[in-house]
Amino acid sequence: DAKTTQPPSMDCAEGRAANLPCNHSTISGNEYVYWYRQIHSQGPQYIIHGLKNNETNEMASLIITEDRKSSTLILPHATLRDTAVYYCIVLLYGQNFVFGPGTRLSVLP
Amino acid sequence: GAVVSQHPSWVICKSGTSVKIECRSLDFQATTMFWYRQFPKQSLMLMATSNEGSKATYEQGVEKDKFLINHASLTLSTLTVTSAHPEDSSFYICSATETTFATGTDTQYFGPGTRLTVL
Numbered sequence: 001d002a003k004t005t006q007p008p009s010m011d012c013a014e015g016r017a018a019n020l021p022c023n024h025s026t027i028s029g030n031e032y033v034y035w036y037r038q039i040h041s042q043g044p045q046y047i048i049h050g051l052k053n054n055e056t057n058e059m060a061s062l063i064i065t066e067d068r069k070s071s072t073l074i075l076p077h078a079t080l081r082d083t084a085v086y087y088c089i090v091l092l093y094g095q096n097f098v099f100g101p102g103t104r105l106s107v108l109p
Numbered sequence: 110g111a112v113v114s115q116h117p118s119w120v121i122c123k124s125g126t127s128v129k130i131e132c133r134s135l136d137f138q139a140t141t142m143f144w145y146r147q148f149p150k151q152s153l154m155l156m157a158t159s160n161e162g163s164k165a166t167y168e169q170g171v172e173k174d175k176f177l178i179n180h181a182s183l184t185l186s187t188l189t190v191t192s193a194h195p196e197d198s199s200f201y202i203c204s205a206t207e208t209t210f211a212t213g214t215d216t217q218y219f220g221p222g223t224r225l226t227v228l
Binding site for chain 2: 034036038041042043044045046049087093094096097098099100101102
């Protein structure tokens with residue numbers, strides 16, 4: 001079973017920041033938070049992952065709360081091509097990835 | 110990021126025939142590869158874990174004799190759907206793990222998927 005809870009869908013205006021929340025209240029100290037996205041009819045694409053500290057790469061920023069019970073993926077300037085299903089996954093090193101239903105993000109023109 | 114390819118991208122076959130899908134890690138060696146299946150409007154479901162040089166580990170409910178997995182090298186895993194039937198029609202996706210030893214983390218990189226339609 002997925003260990004995360006995400007809203008089923010969100011809308012975001014093109015050019016604005018998209019903030020996608022994820023609750024993982026039962027996360028353990030050694031579990032990482034991973035984010036992937038899946039554009040229609042394609043394989044999932046890795047976005048970012050982190051343990052405790054906030055992380056940033058060329059695609060997005062990951063903000064993890066101090067108690068690690070929730071996190072937010074931030075796409076700073078959403079484009080139409082960012083429309084996808086976004087998956088938040090929590091797991092230990094060596095564990096299998098378990099995909100929940102994710103959040104369907106629609107970027108609107 | 111690392112690149113994983115799949116071939117073919119889509120295939121249509123007659124009921125009763127077998128179909129082979131290839132998964133390759135292009136710029137890294139993958140000790141472990143994974144096979145997933147995704148039905149329309151559903152999330153990915155793990156079918157099996159494939160380790161190079163050993164037998165695959167199948168998830169509960171996945172028939173190992175129907176979905177044959179071979180992981181002969183560190184860059185290639187194949188999934189063969191034997192005696193395919195219409196209910197096997199689905200989107201099959203593979204992934205390969207790249208380990209970052211500095212942080213002790215595994216990142217899975219996914220292939221583009223193969224859409225199988227069984228008539």
